[in-house]
Amino acid sequence: MLNLKNKDLSKKQSSLxxxxxxxxxxxxxxxxxILLLVAAYPLFRTFQxxxxxxxxxxxxxxxxxxxxxxxxxxxxxxRWWRSxxxxxxxxxxxxxxxxVLGLTIALIVHSEFRGRGLVRTAMLVPWAIPGVxxxxxxxxMLNDVYGVINxxxxxxxxIRTPMAWLAEPALVLPALIMIDVWKTTPFxxxxxxxxxxxxxxxxxxxxxxxxxxxxQQFWRITLPLLRPSLLVALIFRTLDALRVFDMIYIVAGTQxxxxxxxxxxxxxxISFGSLGYGSAVAAGIFLILAMxxxxxxxxxxxxxx
Amino acid sequence: xxxxxxxxxxxxxxxxxxxxxxxxxFLLFYLLFPFYWAIVSSLKTSNQLFATPITYxxxxxxxxxxxxxxxxxxxxxxxxxxxxxxxxxxxxxLFIGLFAAYAIGRFQFRGRQPIYYTMLAVTMFPSISVxxxxxxxxxxxxxxxxxxxxxxxxxxxxxxxxxxxLTSFVREIPMELEEAAYIDxxxxxxxxxxxxLPVIAPGLVTAGLLAFIQAWNEFLFALTFTVNERSRxxxxxxxxxxxxxxxxxxxxxIMAASVVVTVPLLVLVLIFQQRIVAGLTAGAVKG
Numbered sequence: 372m373l374n375l376k377n378k379d380l381s382k383k384q385s386s387l388x389x390x391x392x393x394x395x396x397x398x399x400x401x402x403x404x405i406l407l408l409v410a411a412y413p414l415f416r417t418f419q420x421x422x423x424x425x426x427x428x429x430x431x432x433x434x435x436x437x438x439x440x441x442x443x444x445x446x447x448x449x450r451w452w453r454s455x456x457x458x459x460x461x462x463x464x465x466x467x468x469x470x471v472l473g474l475t476i477a478l479i480v481h482s483e484f485r486g487r488g489l490v491r492t493a494m495l496v497p498w499a500i501p502g503v504x505x506x507x508x509x510x511x512m513l514n515d516v517y518g519v520i521n522x523x524x525x526x527x528x529x530i531r532t533p534m535a536w537l538a539e540p541a542l543v544l545p546a547l548i549m550i551d552v553w554k555t556t557p558f559x560x561x562x563x564x565x566x567x568x569x570x571x572x573x574x575x576x577x578x579x580x581x582x583x584x585x586x587q588q589f590w591r592i593t594l595p596l597l598r599p600s601l602l603v604a605l606i607f608r609t610l611d612a613l614r615v616f617d618m619i620y621i622v623a624g625t626q627x628x629x630x631x632x633x634x635x636x637x638x639x640x641i642s643f644g645s646l647g648y649g650s651a652v653a654a655g656i657f658l659i660l661a662m663x664x665x666x667x668x669x670x671x672x673x674x675x676x
Numbered sequence: 677x678x679x680x681x682x683x684x685x686x687x688x689x690x691x692x693x694x695x696x697x698x699x700x701x702f703l704l705f706y707l708l709f710p711f712y713w714a715i716v717s718s719l720k721t722s723n724q725l726f727a728t729p730i731t732y733x734x735x736x737x738x739x740x741x742x743x744x745x746x747x748x749x750x751x752x753x754x755x756x757x758x759x760x761x762x763x764x765x766x767x768x769x770l771f772i773g774l775f776a777a778y779a780i781g782r783f784q785f786r787g788r789q790p791i792y793y794t795m796l797a798v799t800m801f802p803s804i805s806v807x808x809x810x811x812x813x814x815x816x817x818x819x820x821x822x823x824x825x826x827x828x829x830x831x832x833x834x835x836x837x838x839x840x841x842l843t844s845f846v847r848e849i850p851m852e853l854e855e856a857a858y859i860d861x862x863x864x865x866x867x868x869x870x871x872x873l874p875v876i877a878p879g880l881v882t883a884g885l886l887a888f889i890q891a892w893n894e895f896l897f898a899l900t901f902t903v904n905e906r907s908r909x910x911x912x913x914x915x916x917x918x919x920x921x922x923x924x925x926x927x928x929x930i931m932a933a934s935v936v937v938t939v940p941l942l943v944l945v946l947i948f949q950q951r952i953v954a955g956l957t958a959g960a961v962k963g
Contacts, residue, residue: 388784391783391784391785392783392785392786394779394783394864395779395783395785395788396779396785398775398776398778398779398783398864399775399776399779399780399791401772401775401776402772402773402775402776402835402839403776403791405772405828405831405835406795406798406831406832406835406836408813408828409806409810409813409828409829409831409832410798410806410832412809412813413806413807413808413809413810413812413813414801414805414806414809415809416808416809416812416813417805417806417808417809420808420809420812427808427811430815430816431816432812476703479696479699479700479703484696484697484700486700489704490700490703490704491949492946492949493703493704493707493708494707495945495946495949495952495953496707496708496711496942497707497710498945499889499938499941499942499945500711500938500941500942501892501893501910501911501937501938501941502893502895502911503893503895503911503912503914503915504714504911504914504934504937504938505710506915507914507915507917507930507931507934508710508711508713508714508931508934509710511713511714511717511927511930511931512710512713514927516728517725517726517728517730517927519713519730522729522730553706553710557707558956561953561956561957562956562957565953565957610800613802614802614803614804616804616895616896617895617896620915621915632804633802633804633896636804636805636807637804637807637896637900640807640808640811641807641811641900646808646811646812649808650808650809653804653805653806653807653808654805656802656804656805657801657802657805660800660801660802660805661801664797664800664801
C-alpha cells in the first residue's frame with residue numbers, strides 16, 4: 372500500500388518535471404529562434420561563403436567554389452596583416468592607458484570629498500554620448516587649422532606649432548587612442564569603483580593600526596582585492612577595442628595607416644562587394660577573437676579556483 | 677591620553693588637499709569640455725567658426741543651425757526613424773527576453789546551463805563576423821533598407837544582453853511568491869505576468885534603458901543595411917553629413933545635430949544613473 376503510494380507520487384513528480392521542462396522550452400523558443408536566425412545562421416553563412424568566389428551585387432547569389440583559395444590569399448594579404456597590427460597596437464595602448472587612468476579616477480571618486488556626486492555624474496557623460504557623435508566632436512576638435520585642441524595646447528605651451536593630428540601618418544593612431552581613452556575610461560572607472568566599494572573598510576583600519584603607509588595599503592590591500600574587477604574590466608575593454616569600427620571609420624576613414632580589422636572586413640564585403648573574400652576576413656577576425664575569449668575563460672577559471 | 681583634534685591643517689596637508697582639488701577640477705574639465713565645445717560650436721556662424729583666434733564662448737549665440745539641420749535635410753525623419761528602431765528593438769527584446777529569463781532563472785531542465793553560456797558568448801562575439809551573412813539574410817527576407825530589417829538585426833546584441841540582466845533579477849525574487857500563485861491554480865504565463873512582472877519592473881527599466889541606448893547609437897548595421905534617407909537613422913546621418921562645399925564641412929550644423937541626439941540620451945542617463953551604473957557593473961562583475 373505504502374509502496375504504491377510512493378510510486379504514484381514519484382510518477383506524479385516526474386510528470387511534473389516533464390511538464391516544467393516543456394514549459395521552459397516553450398518560453399525559450401522565441402528567443403532561440405531569433406538567435407538562430409540572426410546569430411547562428413549568418414555565422415554559418417560567413418564560414419560557408421568564405422569558400423566561394425561570390426559577389427554581393429547580384430541577387431540571387433552566384434557562387435563558385437574555390438576551396439581554400441580565399442584563406443591562402445588572406446594569409447599573404449599585406450593589408451589584412453596591417454589591419455591586424457593596427458588593431459593590436461590600438462588595443463594595447465588604449466586599454467593600457469584606460470586601466471591606469473581609470474584606476475586613478477576610481478580612487479579619486481572613492482575618497483570622500485565635497486562635489487563627489489558631481490564628478491560621478493560627469494563620468495557618465497563621455498559614456499552616454501553616442502559613439503558617432505563623439506567621433507565627429509573630436510574630429511572637429513582635432514582640426515589642424517580651426518581645432519580647439521591645437522589652440523589649447525599652444526596656449527598651455529605643450530606644442531609650439533599647430534599639429535595636423537589627423538593628416539600626419541605618425542599622429543593619427545595616437546590621436547585615435549586619445550579619443551578612445553576619453554570615451555571609455557569612465558566605464559573602466561565605474562567597474563573599478565564598484566570593486567573598490569566592495570573592499571571592507573576594516574582592512575584599512577587594521578593596516579593603519581599596524582602602521583602601514585597609504586602606499587603600502589594600496590599595494591598590499593587595494594590592488595590584490597581589486598584583481599577580479601580589474602581582470603573583468605580589462606577583458607571587456609580588450610574585446611571592445613579589438614572589434615573597433617565606428618570611431619576609426621568616422622575619424623580616419625579607411626586609410627592604411629589606421630585601418631582596423633573590422634573596417635577592412637566591411638570594406639571587402641560591402642564596398643568592394645567581394646562576399647567570398649570578405650567572409651574569409653570576417654572568419655579570420657572571428658577566429659582571432661575566439662582564441663582570445665577561450666584564453667580569457669581559462670584564465671578566469673584558474674582565477675576562480 | 678586623548679589628543680585634541682587640531683583645527684588648523686598643517687601646510688603639507690593643505691597643499692595635498694589643494695593638489696587634490698586641482699586634480700578633480702582638471703578631471704571635470706577633461707570629461708565635460710568636449711561636449712561644451714560641441715554646444716559652443718553649434719551656436720556659431722560659419723564666419724565665427726572659422727575665425728582665428730578661436731573664441732571660447734559663442735560671441736552672438738546663433739540658433740539658426742538648429743533650424744537649418746531640419747530644413748536642408750529630413751533630420752526630423754532621421755530622428756523619427758531612430759525612435760522607431762530603438763523603441764521597437766527595446767520592446768521586442770523585453771517581451772521575448774522576459775519569457776527566456778523566466779525559463780532560465782526559474783526552471784530546472786537539461787540544457788539550461790549551455791543555453792545561458794551560449795547567450796553570454798553571443799554578447800561577446802564580433803558583429804562584423806556575421807555582417808555578410810546578415811546582409812544576405814536581410815536581402816532574402818526583403819527587409820533590406822527598412823526599419824523592420826534594422827530592428828530584427830539589432831536583436832542580435834540587445835536580446836542576449838536583456839536576457840542576461842533579467843535572469844539575474846528573476847533569480848533574486850523569492851520562490852514563495854510564485855508558489856502561492858501556482859497553488860491557487862495559476863498557469864506559468866499568469867504567474868509570470870501577475871506575480872513576477874510587478875516585482876521585476878526595476879529590472880525591465882534597467883535592461884530596457886541599456887537596450888534603447890545600444891540601438892539608438894548603433895552605426896555599423898545601420899550604415900550597411902540601409903541606403904535611402906527614408907530608412908536612415910541619426911548616427912548614419914551625422915556620420916554622412918556633407919556641406920555645400922566639399923572643402924569645409926558645416927561643423928556648426930554637425931554639432932547642432934550632435935547636441936540634438938545627445939541631449940535626450942544624457943537626460944535619460946542622468947535621471948536613471950543609479951540603475952544604469954548598477955546594470956553595467958552587475959553585468960560586468962558577474963561576467
